[in-house]
Every structure is written in structure tokens, then in C-alpha cells.
Amino acid sequence: xxxxxxxxxxxxxxxxxxxxxxxxxxxxxxxxxxxxxxxxxxxxxxxxxxxxxxxxxxxxxxxxxxxxxxxxxxxxxxxxxxxxxxxxxxxxxxxxxxxxxxxxxxxxxxxxx
Amino acid sequence: xxxxxxxxxxxxxxxxxxxxxxxxxxxxxxxxxxxxxxxxxxxxxxxxxxxxxxxxxxxxxxxxxxxxxxxxxxxxxxxxxxxxxxxxxxxxxxxxxxxxxxxxxxxxxxxxx
Numbered sequence: 001x002x003x004x005x006x007x008x009x010x011x012x013x014x015x016x017x018x019x020x021x022x023x024x025x026x027x028x029x030x031x032x033x034x035x036x037x038x039x040x041x042x043x044x045x046x047x048x049x050x051x052x053x054x055x056x057x058x059x060x061x062x063x064x065x066x067x068x069x070x071x072x073x074x075x076x077x078x079x080x081x082x083x084x085x086x087x088x089x090x091x092x093x094x095x096x097x098x099x100x101x102x103x104x105x106x107x108x109x110x111x112x113x
Numbered sequence: 114x115x116x117x118x119x120x121x122x123x124x125x126x127x128x129x130x131x132x133x134x135x136x137x138x139x140x141x142x143x144x145x146x147x148x149x150x151x152x153x154x155x156x157x158x159x160x161x162x163x164x165x166x167x168x169x170x171x172x173x174x175x176x177x178x179x180x181x182x183x184x185x186x187x188x189x190x191x192x193x194x195x196x197x198x199x200x201x202x203x204x205x206x207x208x209x210x211x212x213x214x215x216x217x218x219x220x221x222x223x224x225x226x
Contacts, residue, residue, distance in 0.1 A: 002155060033213075043201065043216040056213045090155065099144050099205075101158035102214065 004105035006091050012111045018079040021108045023091030031094045032074040038087040086112045117204050119217035134187040134220045136202035144205040145185050147176050149198045192224045
């Protein structure tokens with residue numbers, strides 16, 4: 001158990017809809033990272049937050065947004081969903097922004113019908 | 114463009130054999146990580162390599178880093194079935210936002226009796 005909690009584990013929805021994925025980092029970790037894993041793109045970095053502030057942005061679509069709240073949990077919002085958004089979405093956390101390995105949650109599997 | 118390339122992408126090996134997975138990256142890095150992922154599961158941190166010549170070992174797995182060659186290797190000794198999984202290398206590049214990692218496509222390892 002990595003200590004990173006992601007909910008829900010599975011989401012099934014339709015095209016055009018909007019969903020919110022939630023992540024609680026390990027106790028004491030200030031940095032949260034979001035990744036998308038799909039068969040064709042592999043593991044893609046989306047966005048990073050540190051102590052409530054956005055620190056880095058990767059291949060995140062404009063339809064996607066995220067935030068980190070004062071209690072350090074984070075949410076990834078996906079809107080106007082398309083079939084191609086079907087993927088496994090991971091959250092990871094670290095204490096800071098140094099060299100510590102990122103600890104990953106179990107992921108949320110999103111299926112778009 | 115920052116790239117991380119792993120090879121092979123698929124590896125099928127017999128129990129008891131040795132093999133090496135390679136991870137090449139395109140520009141100067143200050144940290145490299147190896148992760149393991151079981152099917153449908155999260156990513157588990159295996160090794161953190163932070164300096165040229167770094168070598169880390171855990172059980173039948175040994176990871177090394179050559180920053181001059183921009184190459185890391187993950188060596189498997191006397192493989193056993195329990196090592197069957199997908200192995201990812203992930204690289205942090207100097208000059209990029211601290212914390213962001215670039216992942217290889219992964220090496221899917223199958224160990225058979």
C-alpha cells in the first residue's frame with residue numbers, strides 16, 4: 001500500500017460528459033502528480049501541484065483541469081469526454097519537489113462509451 | 114524533444130536465465146527511477162539512481178546508471194516467475210521543472226518455467 005488513495009476505482013460514462021477524479025496523497029506529502037496511462041500513449045504526465053500551487057504542466061488537454069485543496073487532496077476534472085479519453089489515470093505524491101521517488105495510487109480506470 | 118527509450122519492449126525469458134533491460138534518454142538527467150507494474154495495478158518504486166556510476170541491487174534485480182552514456186540498465190539474474198511484470202524507467206531532466214518525470218514505454222517481462 002503506497003498510502004496514496006484514489007477514488008473512484010472505476011468510472012464508466014458517455015461521450016460529452018464530465019467527471020471528477022479524486023486523489024489523497026500520502027500523509028505529509030505536499031506534491032501531487034497526475035498521469036494518464038493508455039496503450040497507445042504509454043504513461044503521460046499531465047500536471048503537478050505543490051502545496052496548492054500548480055508547478056508543472058505536461059500533455060494536459062484544455063478540457064482537463066486540476067486543483068489541489070488546502071488539505072492537500074487533489075482533483076482532476078475531465079470534461080466534454082471523448083472516446084480517446086478512456087485510460088487509467090494515476091495520481092502520485094512526494095514530500096516535496098526533490099529526488100524522492102513518486103508513490104503512485106491504484107489509479108482510476110475511466111471508460112467512455 | 115526529451116525522449117526516454119526502453120528496449121526491449123517485450124521480453125520472454127525462461128526461469129533461471131539472465132537478461133538486461135536498457136533505458137536510453139536524450140539529454141542530461143539528474144535522476145532516474147525504475148518502477149514495476151503488475152497487470153491492472155499501480156506502479157511500485159524499485160530503484161532511485163542519482164549519480165553517475167550508481168548501482169543499486171534488490172534481490173535478483175540490479176540497476177545501474179551511466180550519465181555520460183545517458184543509459185541505465187536493469188539486470189535480471191536467475192529470473193523467477195514472480196518477476197513477471199512491466200518495468201518502467203523514468204527520468205528527470207536538468208532544466209525541467211523539478212519533480213516532472215518522463216517515462217519510457219515499459220518492458221513487459223514474462224518469465225516461464
